[in-house]
Amino acid sequence: MASIAVTQQLRLHGADLYTSSIKPLLAEKCIACHGPLKAEAGLRLDAAKLIRKGSENGAIVAVKDIDQSPILQRVGHSSPDQRMPPMDEGVPLNQEQLERLRKWLTDGMPAPEDEPIVQGPQQHWAYRPIVRPPVPVVDGQADSQSVIDRLIAAKQLARNIVPLERAEPATLLRRLTFDLTGYPPTPNEIAAFASDQTDESLARVADELMSRPEYGERWGRHWMDVWRYSDWDGYKLELRGSQRHIWHWRDWIIESLNANKPYDQMVREMIAGDEIAPTDRDVLRATGFLARSYHRSNRNIWLDATVEHTAKAFLGLTINCAKCHDHKFDPIGQEEYYQFRAIFEPHNVRTEQFAGEPDVMKAGLPRAFDAAPDAATYIYVRGNEKQPLKDKPITANVPKYLPIAFEVRSVPLPRESYRPDLTELVKQNALTEARKRVEKAQAELTSSSKTVESTQAESAAATRKLELARAALDSLEARYAADEMLSTESNTLAIEAAAKRAAELERSYNLLESEVVFQLAEQALGKATKSAEKDVIKRTAAINKANRDLDAARIAFDKAIDAFEADPTAYTHVGTEYPHESTGRRLALAKWITNKNNPLTARVAVNQIWMRHFDQPLVANVFDFGMRTPEPELCDLLDWLAAEFIESGWNMKHLHRLIVSSQTYQRASAQSSSRFSTNAANDPDNTTYWRANVRRLDAEQIRDSMLATSGALDRTRGGPDLAEEDGETSMRRSVYFRHAYEKQMTMMVLFDAASPNECYRRSPSIIPQQALVMSNSALARSLSRRLATALSNEISQSSPNLEKEFIERLFMLTLGRRPSDSEEDSCLAFLDTQARLLIDQSTLHAVTLGAKTTEEAAEAPVMRARQSLAHVLFNHNDFVNIR
């Protein structure tokens, strides 16, 4: 059946038909094999000129008899063996698509004259070396203009665009403060900024804002999106994804940003922190980036995610597309996918203890390390893990078309790293735990001997328990002593003596323990035999089980005795011994990624930062800078910023300062002038940044600014993730709440917070559920009440017009501007009507079964009306908007 879309497309003619409908069709169906990467049979179909040229076998279009054209015959062939695209490579063209192609061929293959021909990967804009472009001098522009503005002005000039003026100071400060800290400015800050409009004032304010710890929290959340921050998820207590205590990584991100740690260093620490600083816990936190991808059920899913997102986040490459077959658009072979995977193959995750807490379920530091240096990587046929090519192990490497050195050198590790149990911290945790057990057993014995009723058997058992606890402690101490001797002492006699003692004490402990178990089993059997259970089946089952347990205990007991016959120096070493070396593959990768000659890394990072300042990226597809993505309109700006970023030492605050100081950043978003409409016609999508984009606040900013404006905010920083269901009662900043699969605050989800799984760019929506949460949540209601009360208390009772002053201050706090006259009139009328409405509450209908607020409504109608007004302003369009 003919569809609307098709008829629309057939209405197109000439070059338009080619550009909008033929070229995309060929891109989808053909150019993976007949394009710049492969050109099979010498044929390329990615540009009209090349189509006309044909293949090594000659022309593919028969101009005189279109239906005899080889191209049409091949794509329309009735035999699947002959038809293009080949069966495994794609879906055949349907009737409409064939017709479309035929029409274009019949028309004489019209196409734009200036259609660029991609020369190959080396010419692709994102794969070219980063070179600072020449900066044009635009006539009539002040010399003081920043490079950003000059590069943009050139584009605007070419399109006959005159950008809007600078935004009003209040608007600008609101934009800047939200941008750099995630909060709105206070009324005092707005007043101070408005009265100091010198050239340097904005940069100074920006520096001050970036010196606040809130900067790290705000930009930390941005990077947490990109780096896929997720708290642990699981079913009940079972860990299924990410890691417990991964919040240490979140705190590392925030602290690193606040300290302005260079971006390249951050990347290196996240990928290879354990190889850079194997014993530095501050740095180890960074490897949460890797620990986050942990996936319990399947190692392949885990490693696939690591490969995919390392490449997308830092390189803007979709290496993941090469898992099952060679990449269709970029020069990445399937083998290279597995080479990249081999970099990560040895790594795993473990949790380091903290002093005073031996239980890593309760506290600990999740971190990456190379657990299996020899783990092999194989190509999976068509990505199917059931079909590994075992005769061809894959060596770690990076995609070869990017000519940067990738040098793997193994990293020797200190003992503290490969024997964490021998560190003083872990040793003390273990010994303290063993001593506590002795003390507990001692206390139990004391109390049991004090009790008159306690039987002889009971106190004998308590004595046994104490002996056992002591033996455990003695054995542990001796094993520690022997292990320490082994790694520090050279005197073999001393080592042997310590080992003997450790072996002896361990065996004594094992013997004692197996004896106790044996006795318990005997007692259990006696109990089962004498049991009053009437159900014969259950009774028999219990007796059988007790007998089995007793047999097992007997065997263990015999073994413990036999152990005394073995080598007298053989004892169990303390804890786990990990490999003494790390492969160094991840460090090599980290250095490769952050090599200043890597054409992708800085471009991708700069694009992310730019996007978050302007709500519009320079490169639309933020995680794919591959050949599918066309050169961005402002490529020279991207390159200039990338070069500047690298030369500044990957200094993020420098980049922020450059951006926000530009005139481009400071433009108004709207202006009632003919200039606006002319520009809107010439550049409707604002690709030349002739105005600021109006944007909605992120989910976190919406909640956080309600907390901040109402004075309820608890500024405590860092620490364990807070339960998402406490989001309406805890006044902590949103970034600290749990953020994991199925564990996100509803309010965050409704306002398009990042999916914990992947979010390189958020997509703000406007949906009715957002209106419901803002108008009906207990949080918004409680905070608006609190805000109105606090504000009323600030206003002097002698003020000539109390209500007016209330309204003005409320607007300033919530919207960052004064009310217009008509707004003020509406609000005054509302306060009056609402207060009168509330005088006789017996006629009103109260909600009875709703949620409970933390803040009660005011008694006095006038006050309650003000609270109502504050609630309206939380729901105002511009409360959640930046202009």
Added chain:
Amino acid sequence: MTDKRELSRAFSRRMLLRDMGMGFGGLALTGLLHQENTLAGQNIAMETSVRKLAPKAKSVIWLFMIGGASHLESFDPKPMLNKYAGKTIEETPFKDVLTSPYRANERVVAFDPNNGFVRNEIYPLQVGYRQWGHGGLEISNWWPHVAACADDLCLVRSMWTEDSNHGAQLQFHTGRHRIDGFFPTIGSWVNYGLGSINENLPQFVVMGTPVADCCGGQEAHRANYLGPQYDGIPLKVDPHDPLPYAKPPKGVFEEEQAGEFQLLRELNRITAESFPNDATVEARMKSYELAFRMQMAVPEVVKFDDESTQTLDDYGLNQDSTREFGRQMLTARRLVERGVRFVQVYHGSNGGAGNWDAHANLKTGHERLCKQIDQPIGSLLKDLKARGMLDETLVVWASEFGRTPGSQLSNGRDHHPYGFTVWMAGGGIRGGISHGKTDELGFHAVEERHYVTDIHATILHQLGIDPRSLSLPGRKRLERDYGEPIRAVIA
């Protein structure tokens, strides 16, 4: 390679639609403060990513049994199971099922040492069957009310899926294996592709306790990359608390809030006038209007004051066993009546794999579960028909997989992805027929085999959407197993 301008134009158009809030619904929203009973699809024109066909149905009611309902004890009788009861499959003439190439379709992700095996010892049918309707459809005795509508039922007895564990629940809704991650679900695609008929209600409504975390959780009714505006919205059949944040906190006066809405409208209008080029103000104002209307309309849907006592009785609202599901079925009809596109109802949640997961005690378990839902479903079908709504309402009954012909733990069956039954009724689907077959043991689907996306494609087709046309820039609905409408069952 896609032309740059084309790409950015497509992008900005999508952004605009998204900013407007509702994508296609947003377009439909422009004139629509009142209920608009446009035929599905007439109000969508400009997106090239949805191709429209002539619609046969307007709405879908999707009933999903959590845990894996036994096809063998419901809609696919296999007398051979009685004949060879107690024998191993190797001892029957049908031992080839064990070496069938179809078994390679299974994708094991997380090995479960207890479940998800082929069970070798044939387990006899736990319930009798009889024939129903003019077509003589064989349906088990646990489904008398559903069976009474046999002439409207189309049994698809040749379903298969990939996952032998309960991730198949997610897979049934997204068409992708749990291992592949989360994707938009069939309901969200319908919501995305069609937009609204009624702007007072969400277009994709979910009832019942969802699939548990283990098996996909809320993702079984989410829209993933389509955006939260296309998510299924969970509705409770409770007039006091039907939606999250559907009503203000305790103690707020309705009149007080009405005053606030009035002022908000005024203030936002002033803003809209000051910024005539900012379309988002308008969109946000509309979202508030819709929210306000939803706040009014949704409780009304789940209040049954205007239903006759006979109706309440028919749906089983006066019996303990059927009350809960009966309320959901009645609500489903009321939602569809008001133009809601997709109503997804989960049955059998137990916080884990699901109550239908009959590894043991299949007979008592299934009999009890069938009692809870048979009458309400039967009444729903009859009611829809009596009101002339069945023709344009497609009812689908499904479960993530069937159960093994062999026994597990002596009185139950294990998971079985190789062959099972789904039924459809109404919405332009032929009634009184069965389509496709499993083999003599009910092991493999052997004739007219269908993967789950064929059901999705059939639904989309009946609603008037070309299932192959759904895509966003850079995303296709599915990259393989697109599914084909099951033409043989389309009337």
